[in-house]
Amino acid sequence: MVLYDSATLGGSCSGSSSSSSSSKPPPLQQRQQTQQDIDGLLAGAGYRVRSSELRKVAQRLERLETAMVNSPADLSQLASDTIHYNPSDLASWVDSLLSEFTQPPTCPSEFIMDPETNQTVVSDAWTTAEPHMPQVHQNISYEQQSLNNQLTVDNQLTVVTAMEEDSGIRLVHMLMTCAECVQRGDFSLATSCLEDMQGLLTRVNTVCGIGKVAGHFIDALSRRIFQGIGGGSINGGSAYENEILYHHFYEACPYLKFAHFTANQAILEAFDGHDCVHVVDFNLMHGLQWPALIQALALRPGGPPLLRLTGIGPPSPDGRDSLREIGLRLAELARSVNVRFAFRGVAASRLEDVKPWMLQVNPKESVAVNSIMQLHRLLGSDLNRNSPIETVLSWIRSLNPKIMTVVEQEANHNQPGFLDRFTEALHYYSTMFDSLEACTVQPNKALAEIYIQREIANVVSCEGSARVERHEPLSKWRTRLSGAGFRPLHLGSNAYKQASMLLTLFSAEGYSVEENDGCLTL
């Protein structure tokens, strides 16, 4: 599912230079001041900045960015009306731009009033002497400077939000560094990274935003480093637990509802005119998708068909036949609305264990195959036998279904390189968490988050057959499905309309339905 990018991680390029400073002993300070102390690395890029001013310039850049982002005014006038200094003299350029923002009296909000002097802080900072400002090292590197050091210098500039952002940005950088260490196999450095991150985490707000996501990723990384890549404990969550989490995920955010309703609409349209229909569901769970379909079939012009439903699900322990219970409930619903209904449950712990004869498909009936986020689990390549995805796709094809509905996450989490996977997952799941926050507050949210957290843990900390969350983007699925003999069917405008209405009902900001060459993405 393609998600709206709410860009929590955006705009961090200016932050990197501010985290690069580290303290140097005073003797070096004198030496550098006597030289022509233009910073060498930036000079290579065409910018002339004094090494002594690097920190100041970086802070100004950050503040400029905040001001630009928060500015209510139209920024285009900045491009046409103002006079800019030569940007290669970076310090004065940034100052001139900042002065553009300080002049209008209507935007004082982005500058924190210095509590003691009660003046806008910008003018103060330039003139105050900062005798203990640390000198900048010639080689700009990602030194993990502790936040306290920066605070003593910045006590005039108590820009709280920038500090929060800074920690968030720093966390992200540290996560990337740690992941890189893991990929290289340098576990000792990775462990020290982890400790630093956990320390940093205490200073960041972990209730929402980047702190929360980072917390989950740190957990997943530590699991990978300390428990190895088996990661069996995550997947060992019982089927019952999974069902509960899935249910809360269904409630808390619109993704699953969107998936169900859209798939139902497609199946309904495909079954138009047929009297004997059979639906195969690859993951029955609580069967929440099917009441709506049963109701729609009951009300279709021409009367309801005979509906058979085959639900596949994991075998339940302690003798309780959850599949059969769900089937009974669905049957009762169907009976109330006068739809002839038959249910069959197939218990299988993995999808590749299911054989087509288990489904008992009648040649005269029209078949629909419905897979909600199940096919990606089959993508683990096992060199001993045929790739499971191809096996499954071929037997689905042999059933000759009228329609096959596939719902998958729109993400690229199946790359062979760990770092690439990690980066993608970080981006994807932080957007996912943001979208969850945009939904109205419900008690389900915490459990929905645990559901997502399990996915994260699987993507990051498992390998081989234990890693089942192997998401792939739409284009790859398209190729794979057409390779297996399926022709893409465009979802009609009815489906789009229904999806938009459903989204409006959720009254959450930032969601939108998009059509992507016949597929709907949320």
Add this chain to the structure above:
Amino acid sequence: MVQTHHCEDHETVGEDKEKRPKFFINDHVDILIEILKRLDGRSLCVAASVCRLWCTIARNDSLWENLCFRHVSPPPSSVRSVVLALGGYKRLYTGCVRPVRSRLGRVRRASWAGDEVQLSLSLFCVDYYERLGGSNSNGRLVGESSPSSLMFLCKPVNV
């Protein structure tokens, strides 16, 4: 004598008045129903608190049916049996149609009225299904959760 005259006068005046029959709405239930049929949801609920007769009438599902499908033309015919099986029109209205309409009202387009009802019906069905689960089995399946698939409709949006 005079008094009786007066009384007679009064009585004749009164009789004139009484010749016009006093109109109690409660005596004419069919008219009452026609009026109540045209009310909106909130007024109908208020009307149900007027007196026992009104309460009984307002509880009648056909009034709520009218309320649900008022904006939909032509009114769907076969829906009745389904809706009654799933819990009745009043429940459909209060649980699904009203919140759906109020939330979609901002972006209402003329063609959506029928689709709104369809969507409400689907959501209503899911809700019925969940209620089934709670009451039916030993309840271990759905556990402690009451039917909650419509919760996203109930919670007021409080930004």
